[in-house]
Amino acid sequence: MKCGCGCACSSTSSLSDEEKRILAAMEECGGPCGTKDIAAATGFEAKSLSNKIAGLKKQGYVDSPVRCKYGITDQGRQVLKA
Numbered sequence: 001m002k003c004g005c006g007c008a009c010s011s012t013s014s015l016s017d018e019e020k021r022i023l024a025a026m027e028e029c030g031g032p033c034g035t036k037d038i039a040a041a042t043g044f045e046a047k048s049l050s051n052k053i054a055g056l057k058k059q060g061y062v063d064s065p066v067r068c069k070y071g072i073t074d075q076g077r078q079v080l081k082a
Contacts, residue, residue: 015079018044022052023061023076032069 015023025041026033035053039046053070056062061076072080 018042019052019056019061020080022049022056023072023080026062026070026072027077027080029071032064032066032071034069038070 021042022038022044025038028041029037035046035049038044038049038053042049044052053062056076057064057070061073061079062070063073064070
């Protein structure tokens, strides 16, 4: 299990393809985006995204700077590049 601190124990191998697609969609959004925006970009249902986004938040890859909006963190960008 990853600690979410950005240390060496965090690796992209534990991210699913779905999680990577969500992070990529957030990066393309260019700022805080809503679940519907992410769903449109990924093809996932908005309801299923909530759980996936919550998991990404716990890992430190996503934040919520505005209520009901989500953005990719620097750590999330790093994991996409790796």
